[in-house]
Amino acid sequence: MEWIYTGALFVAGGILFIIFSIYRGIKDNKTITEVLNCLAEQNNMKLSIVSKKEYNYLLEDDDVKIYLNVIKIPSNSSVTINSRNTWCLRWGGKRMGRSYPNMRYMNELVPFLKKDYSDDKKVVKVVVLYPNTEVILKYLNESELATVTVSDLSYGMKVIRFSDLEDDFLNLKNGKDKK
Numbered sequence: 001m002e003w004i005y006t007g008a009l010f011v012a013g014g015i016l017f018i019i020f021s022i023y024r025g026i027k028d029n030k031t032i033t034e035v036l037n038c039l040a041e042q043n044n045m046k047l048s049i050v051s052k053k054e055y056n057y058l059l060e061d062d063d064v065k066i067y068l069n070v071i072k073i074p075s076n077s078s079v080t081i082n083s084r085n086t087w088c089l090r091w092g093g094k095r096m097g098r099s100y101p102n103m104r105y106m107n108e109l110v111p112f113l114k115k116d117y118s119d120d121k122k123v124v125k126v127v128v129l130y131p132n133t134e135v136i137l138k139y140l141n142e143s144e145l146a147t148v149t150v151s152d153l154s155y156g157m158k159v160i161r162f163s164d165l166e167d168d169f170l171n172l173k174n175g176k177d178k179k
Contacts, residue, residue: 032162033049035166036057039166043059045061046059048060054115055069055112060121064122064123064124065117065121065122066124067112067124067126068126069109069127070128071106072130073129073130073133075132075134076091076100076134077090077092077100078090078091078100078136079129079133079135079136079159080136080145081136081148081155084113084155086105087105087106087113088103088104088105089103089106090102113155116156124157124158125156125158126157126160126172127157127158127159128161128162129159129160131162136159138152150168158172
């Protein structure tokens with residue numbers, strides 16, 4: 001008879017976890033949309049929320065189209081750009097400056113990374129890391145790594161932390177790029 005209570009406890013815990021996960025996803029999407037709406041209004045741009053495409057959001061005005069792909073990752077993580085189509089996420093551990101115990105390739109980004117957008121306007125492809133990451137790195141060659149900033153252009157696109165989006169948006173939109 002105890003196994004029934006134990007099973008019911010596990011089922012109830014699973015249901016609560018699923019409800020919490022759905023609520024958190026909705027809350028995160030609302031936060032992202034609110035910030036992007038605010039940026040669009042401040043910069044006289046139009047925001048489009050997109051589904052079933054390689055990107056999630058499109059910001060545009062008369063001069064520029066910004067394709068945004070928002071990727072949700074853990075805050076205690078690092079993102080490494082290995083090549084144009086290979087990005088690596090490492091996460092976990094208890095303190096900064098340590099090796100991360102978990103690693104996976106960000107395969108969900110591949111369609112966006114491969115897609116080339118062309119238009120009469122200036123096109124900017126941006127990967128937004130939500131909510132934050134400790135460091136964004138890029139392999140320069142087989143053994144050298146460099147830290148990526150918003151002014152760096154990595155294989156034709158920009159990478160930015162969501163927490164830096166509001167402060168660096170004008171740099172993202174109008175800034176001169178480093179190759």
